[in-house]
Amino acid sequence: GPGGMLMPPAAMAASARFQGGKGMMMMGGMARNRSRSRGGKGGSGKPAGGCGKRLYVGNLAFTVSWQDLKDHFKVIGPIRDATVATDGNIGTRPKSRGFGFVEYFKLEDHERALQMMTETEIGGRKIWVREDRDM
Numbered sequence: 001g002p003g004g005m006l007m008p009p010a011a012m013a014a015s016a017r018f019q020g021g022k023g024m025m026m027m028g029g030m031a032r033n034r035s036r037s038r039g040g041k042g043g044s045g046k047p048a049g050g051c052g053k054r055l056y057v058g059n060l061a062f063t064v065s066w067q068d069l070k071d072h073f074k075v076i077g078p079i080r081d082a083t084v085a086t087d088g089n090i091g092t093r094p095k096s097r098g099f100g101f102v103e104y105f106k107l108e109d110h111e112r113a114l115q116m117m118t119e120t121e122i123g124g125r126k127i128w129v130r131e132d133r134d135m
Helices: 002-039 066-073 107-116
Strands: 054-058 079-090 093-104 128-132
Touching: 054 066, 054 107, 066 079, 066 093, 093 107, 107 128
Parallel strands: none
Antiparallel strands: 054 093, 054 128, 079 093
């Protein structure tokens, strides 16, 4: 009978109300996340306790990997992080962009590497080392 006709609009209104509520909750969650990650360098999965400065290493041969970089620079002291900037892949190998970054645990190692490692050779090419200011 006509009683059944009242059912759908009521159900639709309830469902719309529920949808609206869910949307609001999601927005709130996103805003919360954003403010939490404002801290910057934390949570990148690398060991803590770096010296807070990074070396920029330029003129790398394209065959040099982050492992090579780390091996080359660890003569100065223990390394927290070494990366080679890559730009897509060549087949299975990441394509090097010819520069990378090295970060030491200790500031004195960082300063020493800055003086001693520039003009040294990795993979048959002289590299140059400077402080990375974009950290």
